[in-house]
Every structure is written in C-alpha cells, then in structure tokens.
Amino acid sequence: MQRGDHGLSLPDGVRIGLLGGSFDPPHAGHVHLSREALKRFGLARVIWLVSPGNPLKAEGPAPLSERLAAARALTGHPRIEVSDIEARLGTRYTADTIAALQALYPRVAFTWLMGADNLVQFHRWDRWREIAHRVPMGILARPGSRMAALNAKASRCLAEARLPAHAARALPSAEAPAWCFLNMPMSPLSSTALRTARAGG
Numbered sequence: 001m002q003r004g005d006h007g008l009s010l011p012d013g014v015r016i017g018l019l020g021g022s023f024d025p026p027h028a029g030h031v032h033l034s035r036e037a038l039k040r041f042g043l044a045r046v047i048w049l050v051s052p053g054n055p056l057k058a059e060g061p062a063p064l065s066e067r068l069a070a071a072r073a074l075t076g077h078p079r080i081e082v083s084d085i086e087a088r089l090g091t092r093y094t095a096d097t098i099a100a101l102q103a104l105y106p107r108v109a110f111t112w113l114m115g116a117d118n119l120v121q122f123h124r125w126d127r128w129r130e131i132a133h134r135v136p137m138g139i140l141a142r143p144g145s146r147m148a149a150l151n152a153k154a155s156r157c158l159a160e161a162r163l164p165a166h167a168a169r170a171l172p173s174a175e176a177p178a179w180c181f182l183n184m185p186m187s188p189l190s191s192t193a194l195r196t197a198r199a200g201g
C-alpha cells in the first residue's frame, strides 16, 4: 500500500482504470462507461481524473471544484472514485499524469480508459505513442464514433497491439502497447448536449 498527499490510496498489484475527462458536467454516460469497464476488464476500481483543463480545448471548463463536487454527487458506486490528482500533481498532459502515477505507484496496474470519440483524435495528443507504450488502453463504444475510432490513425498504427473483445479481462495485465475495443449498449449522453440544454439552446 502506498499513500501520499495525493488523495489516492492504491494497494500493490491492484488493477485500476483511469478515466480522464473534463466532466463539464459529469453525466450518466461516464458512469455507464465506468461500470462496463469495471466488469468487462475485471478492474478493481475506476478513478475519474477530473482534468484542470483539456490541453486541446480552447475554452476553459467550469471551475474544477464545481466539476469535482458534481462528479462525487453523481457516481454513487463504491468502486468509482473521483480524483483531482492532476491539479495536485500540476499535470495537464495525459503522458505526464500517467508517468507521475506510475512513478508514485510502481506496482499498480493502470489501464487508460476512453470513449471511442477520444481514440479518433488520440494521435493529436502530446506524446500519444508514449502513452500507448506505458499503459494498456480500454476503448468503449460511443454513438457515432465506432467506425471512425477503428479507422483512426492511432488504431492503424497500433493494429498489432489490439486484443479481441473476448480477451478483455486480460487487458489490464497485458504488456503495453495493448488495447481493446468494447461494444456496449451505447449512451447518447454528452456534456456538450447538457451544456447546450442548460444554456437554453
């Protein structure tokens, strides 16, 4: 067990899914993705990494404290945890966050989780190949993004590292690069739609 002043207590050997996001606002689609990932990848816990700000998004999100509070109020699941560790570590780029977590918790098996829409533009992330070589990646279907994700630049570059869906439970202990795409009953929810609805659009 290793503890720090980062608010995370992770036992050695545990299989942890990391779901990075703006969560602006969080919604049931995030919970749905997390529950599927827990079950189908055989994870002990999913940690929501609430981002101080997506480096690719020009517009700043709502204040971090608001998004954290909303995420904590929403999850209601004993194995979904909400973390502000990126703010505590001072990291914004995923490659830096993962490197820092692996340095802090060298015996924890981290799996990076994302919806299919994020795989479509994953090759635009800073040091995306490094991320893929650091952690296995679990990708979950999202309406409208399935084919685009499977044809994306990163998917093509990492084609040999793809595990079939029936091997999903082996993903968290697979040596990176390794990724697995899972179909699931899809949730049409998105933060963009919720923000638009709130603004009365």
Ligand SMILES: Nc1ncnc2c1ncn2[C@@H]1O[C@H](COP(=O)(O)OP(=O)(O)OP(=O)(O)O)[C@@H](O)[C@H]1O
Binding pocket: 019, 020, 021, 022, 023, 024, 029, 030, 033, 113, 114, 115, 116, 117, 118, 140, 141, 142, 143, 186, 187, 188, 189, 190, 191, 192, 193
């Ligand atoms: N309905 C959903 N189904 C599957 N994955 C989802 C869904 N909603 C969000 N995700 C995934 O959760 C992660 C965090 O998402 P994020 O906080 O950006 O929410 P979002 O709804 O995608 O927001 P926005 O509309 O502002 O892009 C991303 O990997 C995203 O792909």
Ligand SMILES: O=C(O)c1ccc[n+]([C@@H]2O[C@H](COP(=O)([O-])O)[C@@H](O)[C@H]2O)c1
Binding pocket: 019, 020, 021, 022, 023, 049, 051, 053, 054, 055, 056, 057, 092, 093, 094, 095, 118, 124, 125, 126
């Ligand atoms: O590191 C990067 O270059 C990078 C670029 C775009 C997005 N991300 C991460 O991807 C996650 C999803 O972001 P978002 O805003 O789509 O919810 C979140 O953890 C971001 O920090 C990371």
